[in-house]
Amino acid sequence: MKQVRTRFAPSPTGYLHVGSVRTALFAWLIARQRNGQFILRLEDTDKTREVTGSDKHMMECLKWLGLDWDEGPDDVSGPYGPYRQSLRLDIYKEWAQRLVDNGRAYSDPYSPDQVQAFREEAKAAKQPFLYREHRPSNPPTWNGKHALRFKSDPKPYQWHDEVLGDLSTGPEVIDDFILIKSDGYPTYNFAHIIDDYLMQISYVIRSQEFIASVPNFLNLYEALMIERPLLATLPYVMGPDGKKKLSKRDNAKDILDYRQDGYIHEAIVSFLATLGWNDGTVQEIYSIEELITKFQLSRVQRSGARFDEQRLNWVDGYFIRHLALDDLYERSQTFWPEEAKSADKDYKLKVLGTVQERLKFLSELPSLTKFFFSELPINPSLVSNHKLLSKIPSGKLKTLLTASRESFEKSDFTLPDLEQRLNKLLESLGQKPVVLFSLIRIATTQASASPALTDTLAVLGKDTVLHRIDVMLASL
């Protein structure tokens, strides 16, 4: 059986967003589940759109997600290199020359303005524009100054797509597209065909915008007399409006921004995989290993899926909750609040344990844990805005806090002891938890929300708790 080889072939014009990464992920999964190779190729044939450094940025993104490639540009390399199209111009010229020699390519004698005039003519007549209707009878010899066009052979096509199923089109969609631009660079339409063939790609997995060009590609494969790979067309990832595909122009985030925000890369992968794919069971969360064994192109959705960041947040929270504490600690290194710099690992681990199930992503860490590391200024509005505490006179609040302090002073600050003391205080002071616990929470954290009170007190420790209650008492 033929070796499975898939590729991801971005144009280095910016960054990778949810849509592009999902395409890469699906291609990577196919390669990994069949012990094949995953190839990274840079399609840098449009020098005007290229963004310096975006190649490195994209590679960094793929690496973060764990989408490693077996062959690719720079230090990775491989037997079919180079893996940057701009370094392969001689190869394209050679293949183009073959087409010229066979009478299947010709020089375009028209200026861009003239072609544009043809196009507008067609548009005015509400007809699709077909260059071949203007095919010159005696084109000049190809000298590298003119664009080189494919001499197409219009005919109907039927083909199978791994995702969309059986597809067909008529001869009216076949046209003489440009192979080599007048600047000497090949077009995508030509270069990717040659490269996929030479790099022995067995599956071309790409997004939907290319579907209309497939018949032309099929025509070119025939003219080149080369075997074509299997084709799989992925639906779009849609933007928030649900109508247009997600694009950099709207609000599509750079995937690396999610790293910045403290998302777990496995969560991004699981979320992306289930955006337009499911295995037919009710499973919602997948490890990378599970995806490798379970993924199937035939179960990829045919319609576009909207990118829902709320769902991503749920998936990410799920992953965070299920991480071993040590693992979570390792991943949280760069997200701690400034005040935590001097804290030791044991203390941080305890703090992390109390907020693990509350985190959606790691950049929430500072706001959730700040009070564990520094004494915050007394905020009177926490009491005055509280629906019950605000109705209690400050003298009474003082009494409650003082009694609590006395009890805490005798505590060993273990969880069972704190719990027992709190229960006794509720009883002896005749207070409801909502009153007493809120008061103690505010006194010790200067926050309206915190982890469970006993956990919070135990982590803060006796000295801190007593001191903060004293400060609070003085302010009442």
Add this chain to the structure above:
RNA sequence: GGCCCUGUCGUCUAGUGGUUUAGGAUGUCAGGUUCUCAGCCUGAAGAUCGCGGGUUCGAAUCCCGCCGGGGUCACCA
């Protein structure tokens, strides 16, 4: 305008003629978990399966027509 793709709860989806009074998840709301936020548990609301015909004892599922959405018709990929 031609061609191609597509259309199930707000969102992601299950579903390929009958076990479906259309299931799950998320999101929303309510109750519970000694207090808050989150989590967890329980429950609720939420889809005339784009619309109209037809086939059939029976259709989200098959056929026809229509409508909506998207893509493409670049010397961009």
